[in-house]
Amino acid sequence: MSSEVLVARPHYDSRAVAQGVPVKDPHVELDVPLPASGLATAGYRSAKYSPAEWFSNYHAIIQQAGTDSHEADSIQRDSKALYQDTEAHILHSQAQTTRLLGERLQEIYYWKSELQHHIQHLLTHTETLLALKKRLEKALDATETTYAIATDNITCRTRRLGPDLVRDTVDEELEKEVDLIRSVQALLKRTLAQVVSQIKMNRAAKQMLELDWSDKHQAYKFDDQGGRYTNLSTDTQEHPSAAMQDQVCNITSWTKFTQDNLSKALQEEQASNSLRLLVERVLQDTTHDLRVQCSSVDRAFSQRCAEVIQAKTQLEIQLAQVLQQIGAQERNIVAVKQAIYNKEAPLRVAQSRLYLRSLRPNMELCRDDPQFSLEGELKQIDATLASLHQQLSRATGSLYHLEESRMTLEKDINCKAHSLFIEREKCMTHRKRYPTVSTLSGY
Structure with a gap:
């Protein structure tokens, strides 16, 4: 800036000083006569510059001040245009970012809702499978009772006596019942193992969905909080290194990750539903088979008892x-x-x-009538x-x-x-x- 007044310095010839020649200022002319002050003012000057220098000096100052004012005015116009442009651009960028954050919030909310929906489905399917698991365990325990009854019947019938110790229809039906119970137990155990395995897979898929949901919940909270920031917010801070963070994925991989989790969850839901229908059918079929065979054994027992009663009755009559x-x-x-x-x-x-008559004498001993x-x-x-x-x-x-x-x-x-x-x-x-x-x- 030209706020300082530049004063022309007197010419100084170093060569003349070196030769011992007195140096005179060619530009300084004493137009004003020295006042007659006698010996007291000898060797002193009351002014250091000439009028020309004076005029030149303040004209230079005025010129410099004008130049500085013109430059300042240009800078002010440029600055105003610059901050107006940057202000509009920043406000536009901020509004664009806010809009994109809103759209991102909607996208996160959509996927979060889908995750929540499938988490609830997996939870429902898992609870259903847990109930079926208990039913299978109870049904398996019930087959132990049927097996004990059948084997006890066989053991008791071995204590029949003599000719009644025969291999009759009852023995055949009881052996069929024992074989059926063993096959039913094996089937129930295999089905129970499938249910337990499916429950583990459901829980694993549910855990992945919950982790994804939790991440999206936090991301939603952060983006929602960031979207609410304005230039008038008092809780914003400077984070110079925030823009230098490494992003772990792009939007495509982000979407694919959630879609894969949902696809896995849907697959487990379908498997759970199929397994549920299978378990229901297995329990229904095994129950029907056991009851039918039980009825067959009971009929054989009734028929055999009737035969024994009839034989006993005939024996008693005889x-x-x-x-x-x-x-x-x-x-x-x-x-x-x-x-x-x-x-x-x-x-x-x-x-x-x-x-x-054998004692009769002589001729009296005759064979008469x-x-x-x-x-x-x-x-x-x-x-x-x-x-x-x-x-x-x-x-x-x-x-x-x-x-x-x-x-x-x-x-x-x-x-x-x-x-x-x-x-x-x-x-x-x-x-x-x-x-x-x-x-x-x-x-």
């Missing part, structure tokens, strides 16, 4: 008849023995008569006794066989009674504890 025959035969044996005993007196009489009659009577008695003894032997043998039949019938009746006790009191009573449809379904 036993009654045998007992009746034993009584009749015993009475018959008594009667035959009595008949044999009754023939002893006539035999003695006939023999005594023949003996006495009485002799023939006694001999015939004796033969008849002997034949009768032989027949009676033979009949007694047959009756005794018949009684022996009847007794054997009685013991066999009684033994078989006891066997049938024991079998009925096992079938009805042990097996069928135990089968009343067979789980219901709701229990087998896991409820």
